[in-house]
Structure formats: C-alpha cells, structure tokens
Amino acid sequence: MKTITNFEDVAAREGEFQLATYKKMPLAAVRGRGAWVETSAGERYLDLYGGHAVAATGHCHPHVVEALRAQAGELLFYSNLVYSEVRARAAEKLVSCAPAPIAKAFFCNSGTEANENAMRMARIVTGRERVITFTGGFHGRTADSISATFLGKYRELGRPNVPGHLCAEFGSIASVAALADESVAAVMLEPIQSMAGVKQARPEFYRALRELCDERGMLLIYDEVQTGVGRTGEWFFAGSAAGAGVVPDVITLAKALGSGVPVGACLTTDAVAARIKENDLGTTFGGGMLAMAAVVATLEAIERDGMLENARASERHLRESLEGVPGVARVRGAGLLLGLEFVDEIAAKVHQALLGERIITGTSSDARVLRLLPPLCLRREEVDLFVAALVKVTVVGNARSSGSKA
Ligand SMILES: Cc1ncc(COP(=O)(O)O)c(C=O)c1O
Incomplete structure (x- = not known):
C-alpha cells in the first residue's frame, strides 16, 4: 500500500x-x-x-487516547454474550449523568440504529405501531429512521418508506394532539433541530408533549444524537431548564459519545426496561470493549476538564x-x-x-x-x-x- x-x-x-x-x-x-x-x-x-x-x-483527547490504547492491549471486542467490567462501567457512568428516572442503557453503533431501537421499544411497550415525528427533524438513514425524517429530500431517499410514520409541526402541540390516537406508540423529536438550522421550541412545548404522551399512553423519545453528551452545556437536553425539565422515556445518543469511536445508545427508564425481554433488541457490535472504553473516557474527560x-x-x-x-x-x-x-x-x-x-x-x-x-x-x-x-x-x-x- x-x-x-x-x-x-x-x-x-x-x-x-x-x-x-x-x-x-x-x-x-x-x-x-x-x-x-x-x-x-x-x-x-x-x-x-x-x-x-x-x-x-476535542480531537485526540489524551485521556481518551490513553484509555483506548490500554483497552486495545487487553481485549478489543467480545459481544454482549459475555459480561464485561468496562461495559458495566460505561452503562453506570452514562446513566449516572442522565436525569432521573433514566436508569438503563442499551448500546448500539450509530445514531440511526439508536433511533430504530427506540421506536422498536415504544412499539413493544405500547403494543401500538405508529410514530409521530416532526417537520424539520432528522433521525438517520436506515429504513425506519429515514421514514421518520420529514426534512427536505431525505424521506424520499428511503422509499418505499416504512408505514406508520406521521408528521406533526415542530413547536405546535395542537398538531401532535390531532394525530395522537390509540394507534400511536411514540412521539420522537430532536429537541433542538440541528440540521433544520438549529431550531428550538419554547419550554412549554416540551412540557405539553410530556403531558400529552402521559395522557394518551405514548412514549416520548428524545433524539439527542446531537444535543446529548454535553453539547448544549448540560449533559442532556432532557431534564434541562430549556426543556422545562422534561425527561422523556427514551433518549438516543451517538456522535460525541465515543469521541470518534462509533457507538450509539438508548437510555430509558426502569418502567420501559421492565417490558423489554431477552432478544427483543440486539446487535453484534453494541457494547464492545473498545467502544465502552471510549464512552467511559469521554464522559470522564468532559467531567474532569x-x-x-x-x-x-x-x-x-x-x-x-x-x-x-x-x-x-x-x-x-x-x-x-x-x-x-x-x-x-x-x-x-x-x-x-x-x-x-x-x-x-x-x-x-x-x-x-x-x-x-x-x-x-x-x-x-x-x-x-x-x-x-x-x-x-x-x-x-x-x-x-x-x-x-x-
Ligand atoms: C439528530 C440526529 N439523529 C440521528 C442521526 C443519525 O446518526 P448516524 O449518522 O450516526 O446514524 C444524526 C446524524 O447526523 C442526527 O444529527
């Protein structure tokens, strides 16, 4: 070469x-x-x-680089079929950074995969199929996530789209309420819509969404692939004052989570976790040791610095x-x-x-x-x-x- x-x-x-x-x-x-x-x-x-x-x-943060070097010399990978100390630490640390009642983590490899798993969780928990997302939201490029993406040309690229995706207007609770019948499993949103031009709703909107989801038996999912892991000056948009302190049922993460080592995650509550059974979700690479070392070191670096x-x-x-x-x-x-x-x-x-x-x-x-x-x-x-x-x-x-x- x-x-x-x-x-x-x-x-x-x-x-x-x-x-x-x-x-x-x-x-x-x-x-x-x-x-x-x-x-x-x-x-x-x-x-x-x-x-x-x-x-x-930052690029090549010394603490992250050192942790990756050390982990690479021990064990690059084994799947979730075995236990792992570094995976336990990553899950514990990540959950400890998140607002209550977030209590459990599921690891995957990217943002789109995190969103697909979040929507699947909502369907399993509610027994319903449809998902409401918003004008201007971007959720990834695999089939279900791209079908949930009502931004420009993206959704068309995913044709034929996965059925059951409904589009509400970002910032309008009335538009969500009009769609939220008993077929809807979840409402999913980027709490700050990045690709759409960094658009944020008023705090009342997030509070009203939480109330509507509780009232109509839907899960609330925050796609924090961009806003998570400290990006907004808080660990997560979930629980922040800008979002009226609202905590969703599921938070999805990727991007910054591994400082460049590919890793995604869904964070959720004990109540949701209690409904997810063995084999409902899975992926070979999710929770691998190198990625988990990156997660621990990333969170530690943000905290220590x-x-x-x-x-x-x-x-x-x-x-x-x-x-x-x-x-x-x-x-x-x-x-x-x-x-x-x-x-x-x-x-x-x-x-x-x-x-x-x-x-x-x-x-x-x-x-x-x-x-x-x-x-x-x-x-x-x-x-x-x-x-x-x-x-x-x-x-x-x-x-x-x-x-x-x-
Ligand atoms: C808000 C949001 N969700 C999901 C994704 C998809 O993440 P990935 O490219 O890791 O699949 C992105 C990627 O830009 C994103 O910005």
Whole structure:
C-alpha cells in the first residue's frame, strides 16, 4: 500500500475507489488536537464543526487516547454474550449523568440504529405501531429512521418508506394532539433541530408533549444524537431548564459519545426496561470493549476538564462577540450547538470563505444558518479567532452579497 501525503493524490484515490456520496471539503485530515485539525499539506484548521459533531472532547483527547490504547492491549471486542467490567462501567457512568428516572442503557453503533431501537421499544411497550415525528427533524438513514425524517429530500431517499410514520409541526402541540390516537406508540423529536438550522421550541412545548404522551399512553423519545453528551452545556437536553425539565422515556445518543469511536445508545427508564425481554433488541457490535472504553473516557474527560461549564462560557463569549456584527440577525441554539442566522441566504458562501481562512464550520438546510458544533473544550482565543475571520469574510470580503442564494 502506497503512503500518500499529497492532497491531489489522496482525493484522486478516494474518488476512484469510494462511492461519491459526500460533498467534501478540499482538505485531507491527518492529525487532530483539541479544536484543531492538521492536513496532509501541514496546514492547521480550526474545527468548529467538531469532526461532524463527534469530537466533543476535542480531537485526540489524551485521556481518551490513553484509555483506548490500554483497552486495545487487553481485549478489543467480545459481544454482549459475555459480561464485561468496562461495559458495566460505561452503562453506570452514562446513566449516572442522565436525569432521573433514566436508569438503563442499551448500546448500539450509530445514531440511526439508536433511533430504530427506540421506536422498536415504544412499539413493544405500547403494543401500538405508529410514530409521530416532526417537520424539520432528522433521525438517520436506515429504513425506519429515514421514514421518520420529514426534512427536505431525505424521506424520499428511503422509499418505499416504512408505514406508520406521521408528521406533526415542530413547536405546535395542537398538531401532535390531532394525530395522537390509540394507534400511536411514540412521539420522537430532536429537541433542538440541528440540521433544520438549529431550531428550538419554547419550554412549554416540551412540557405539553410530556403531558400529552402521559395522557394518551405514548412514549416520548428524545433524539439527542446531537444535543446529548454535553453539547448544549448540560449533559442532556432532557431534564434541562430549556426543556422545562422534561425527561422523556427514551433518549438516543451517538456522535460525541465515543469521541470518534462509533457507538450509539438508548437510555430509558426502569418502567420501559421492565417490558423489554431477552432478544427483543440486539446487535453484534453494541457494547464492545473498545467502544465502552471510549464512552467511559469521554464522559470522564468532559467531567474532569469542566467542559460543560466551558461550553456555556464559550457560548456566552461568542454571543457577546457577535453582537453588532453586521449581517448576523441572531444566534440560535444552546451551549456549543449554535446556528448563526444571517440576514441573507449566505451560509454556504460564508462557510466556503471561512474555509479559505482555515476555519471549518457547517451549513444547514436553512440557507441563512451557519452551524457551529465545535469541541466543548473550545478556548476563548479560538472564539476570538473565529469572530475576527467572520467579520473579515462577511464585512470586508464578498460573502455578504445581499439576497444571493447560497
Ligand atoms: C439528530 C440526529 N439523529 C440521528 C442521526 C443519525 O446518526 P448516524 O449518522 O450516526 O446514524 C444524526 C446524524 O447526523 C442526527 O444529527
């Protein structure tokens, strides 16, 4: 196997041997530390997209790397057919971070798989089949999750869709109530809709959802694949003040949970767990030792480094620094899941211009909204660097062409 360091060669070989299903940025990542990624050309990029919302602990956090090295030397994998000390620790630690009455974890491998298992749990527990999700929500790309995704073109990609998926309007309790008959097993939502442009409902909406679910015998599922594991400056959106303290019956997680080692999870209550029997759910790789070591180390790193507090402080500093920056209409979101809403539809242009300044950001399905999902260890001076670059590309540069389509 030839070792390649030249970017054009890497891009050409990926292009030749990999399906072209992603719109890629023109860089080849080779190394990462904290909020920084180094490329094959030796350039350093400030990663405000956090490796696709995954690197919450920062790239290659030493505690996570050390835990993975140690676990790799002991046992890479054995399935749930055996007991494992590191799996026990991961489940205990994860549950201890979650709000009561969350009490049990089920491990899988990705966000879409976590959501499929959550919906299956709801069907088992209620004996009903239908699931209500929302306009603008994204839940993954496997059959059931993509059928639950009423955002842009995604659902169509999953045709023929899994039947029994109903769509309510995000933020409207009346639209949920109109659909919630005795055939509905669950209501599932991204409590902050990330891909839709970082959209959040008022606290009363989450409270009303909880009440409606209790009243009509439906389970409430929070897809916290993006909002979970400290992203909003709290361990979870569930139980947070922004969500009126509401705790759902199931929380789904992935992305940041393993700092880059693929792992997903469903967290649930004892009441739900009591209805799930042996063999109702399962997966070969879920709960493997390497992934579990990553979960334990990720949660420990967030805790030991005070990253929840840091995420909140970075959010405050960013919001203050952006006040008065021309072209920025408002900042949406919480903690370090933020959407910068521009007056015009220029998010893609700004994203592109920032890449030229060696800063990685994300776009969204809203052409006005630039998404930031940086590591939770983001430092004050890194926020300053971003704001200066943003001012340069929007005010001085040409990214701010009024009314232009991104
Ligand atoms: C809110 C949400 N749910 C589910 C998923 C699917 O996760 P995965 O890509 O790990 O299957 C994503 C991925 O972006 C997501 O943002």
